[in-house]
Amino acid sequence: MINGKSLGPVCLTGLAIASLSCSNLAKNSNPNIVVILADDMGWGDINANGNDNISTPVLNRLKSESLSFDRFYVCPLSAPTRAEMLTGRYFLRTGVSSVTRGYENMRSDEVTIAEVLKDNGYSSGCFGKWHNGRYFSQHPNRQGFDEFVGFPVGHLGYYYDAWFLHNDEEKQSSGYTSDFFTGKAIDFIERNRDNPFLCLVTYNVPHSPFQVPEKYFDKYRQAGLDSTLSCIYGMVENMDENIGKIIDKLEELEIAENTIVIFFSDNGPNTDRYNGGMKGRKGSVDEGGVRVPFYIKWPGKIKPSETDQLAQDIDIMPTLLGMCGVKYNPEKPFDGTDLSGIIKGNQKEFDRLIFSRQGNQNLEECNSSVRNNTYRLVLTRRDTLLYNMIDDPGQLNDISFNDKETTGTLLDHLVRHNEELISNYQPVTTIEAGFSEEKSFTLPVQDASLSGKIRYSSIHPNQSHTENWTRDGDSIVWTLNIVSKGTYKVALQYGCTAENTGSQMELVTGSGTLSFMISEPFESEILPERDYVKRSESVERTWSWMDIGNVELDQGREEITIKLVSRSREEAGLIKALKFTRLN
Numbered sequence: 001m002i003n004g005k006s007l008g009p010v011c012l013t014g015l016a017i018a019s020l021s022c023s024n025l026a027k028n029s030n031p032n033i034v035v036i037l038a039d040d041m042g043w044g045d046i047n048a049n050g051n052d053n054i055s056t057p058v059l060n061r062l063k064s065e066s067l068s069f070d071r072f073y074v075c076p077l078s079a080p081t082r083a084e085m086l087t088g089r090y091f092l093r094t095g096v097s098s099v100t101r102g103y104e105n106m107r108s109d110e111v112t113i114a115e116v117l118k119d120n121g122y123s124s125g126c127f128g129k130w131h132n133g134r135y136f137s138q139h140p141n142r143q144g145f146d147e148f149v150g151f152p153v154g155h156l157g158y159y160y161d162a163w164f165l166h167n168d169e170e171k172q173s174s175g176y177t178s179d180f181f182t183g184k185a186i187d188f189i190e191r192n193r194d195n196p197f198l199c200l201v202t203y204n205v206p207h208s209p210f211q212v213p214e215k216y217f218d219k220y221r222q223a224g225l226d227s228t229l230s231c232i233y234g235m236v237e238n239m240d241e242n243i244g245k246i247i248d249k250l251e252e253l254e255i256a257e258n259t260i261v262i263f264f265s266d267n268g269p270n271t272d273r274y275n276g277g278m279k280g281r282k283g284s285v286d287e288g289g290v291r292v293p294f295y296i297k298w299p300g301k302i303k304p305s306e307t308d309q310l311a312q313d314i315d316i317m318p319t320l321l322g323m324c325g326v327k328y329n330p331e332k333p334f335d336g337t338d339l340s341g342i343i344k345g346n347q348k349e350f351d352r353l354i355f356s357r358q359g360n361q362n363l364e365e366c367n368s369s370v371r372n373n374t375y376r377l378v379l380t381r382r383d384t385l386l387y388n389m390i391d392d393p394g395q396l397n398d399i400s401f402n403d404k405e406t407t408g409t410l411l412d413h414l415v416r417h418n419e420e421l422i423s424n425y426q427p428v429t430t431i432e433a434g435f436s437e438e439k440s441f442t443l444p445v446q447d448a449s450l451s452g453k454i455r456y457s458s459i460h461p462n463q464s465h466t467e468n469w470t471r472d473g474d475s476i477v478w479t480l481n482i483v484s485k486g487t488y489k490v491a492l493q494y495g496c497t498a499e500n501t502g503s504q505m506e507l508v509t510g511s512g513t514l515s516f517m518i519s520e521p522f523e524s525e526i527l528p529e530r531d532y533v534k535r536s537e538s539v540e541r542t543w544s545w546m547d548i549g550n551v552e553l554d555q556g557r558e559e560i561t562i563k564l565v566s567r568s569r570e571e572a573g574l575i576k577a578l579k580f581t582r583l584n
């Protein structure tokens, strides 16, 4: 008996160790992946790209240790680039076409790189800006990321102590956002050091509003740069330091050799500034709007060098799967190309067509372009322009009249490419809610339609609130598709001075009308001024919540309206959002 008792556990322990080391061996053959994405940073915002006014020692070193793609292209705006990176497909196929009002939403049945890697034993985390949909099925947790610490929309209103989502839970951070997201990414890397992981770090800089800790700003201001540039370069330098912390952590954990690190930006620079003499900036389909730095590093596996191979964001997913040896047959075909052969140096560079476009309109109503090794053809609402990018990288001389053949050929490619995309394009702007696993959902006013005199607090609906509730009968309405019937407790996010309390309001849904009154004052305050440049975004304020009662939402199409019935004074207050918490 004594022998039996002591033998049992020994055998079990031995087996457990054997199986653990066996699975670790299998897992460790897959490299970790860290993808770092900047927001509104141009090709020229790196010292190693010829910018003597900015200090980016970490990115300089990363470039020198990487294969640097010097002809790397993304979309003119944020959400489209992110959808293309995540799926390997042109943004219009994914439902995405712009940056706000639901046009940033990616279809939930798109298969992301995180989902594929997860199926292959990876853990996955996303830290920072998401911008491909805020609602339940579009959330990073339902698009393959085990962990999300960030914000779902196009920008934050305030970069200190910001409100963010930890998975589905809303929390308040502390400190400057880039520092905060870096800390969370490092924490994820530490916890996952022993298994393969995908860590996506999506900084929200140097996107506006222009806020950065003082010392970064002061350095550039004292060097004589203007406030805007000082803040932008300060934001980039702070990000550069934070990227250094991530790279140092990989080395400290001794996993750098088995980790692929990628750095790039989501579109061209957000202001006119040094960008290597290229034409265009963020939003433009010219070279400067869509060409960004792209570095890929894998010590011992990727030879540090520079390539002029044309490449783009839709190549990232097929290339990473190729680098990791992950077999995957996409049901929805990739538009991108697996460049792992180019990266390993066993495939010759090749010419190809890189398409760029804005929005979801037909070609006559937007700007578009197509690029190959030699030429860029640009189609605007008025003109068809052709540039020789080797002789004329700044796009100064239109040669379409002299080279009608190339113009005709490229125009033909551009038109056929766009006809196919536009004819299959379907936006996902209707809000989907009421999933059985969904505990609550929030409807921000930025996704509502406003009527009467009610207006947004900024020209950008993103992160705005509504104001000017000054006329009885005015309302705002959200259109939803409710997946399953449920009863919800509803709360209103608002601000209202003591003298403006007492207005009669209504919440109207398909199942009836709920009357309520804003009776509890909340003096909503604008957060302390920390902008270095006057903002076009909404100011950020403090908010309160009030319960307004319970409602039933039926399955199917639902319109949810907040209506001002009768004011007690001039204005009824400020309204930011509605929150629905499921009771059953």
Ligand SMILES: [Ca+2]
Residues within 6 Å of the ligand: 039, 040, 077, 078, 207, 266, 267
């Ligand atoms: Ca951007």
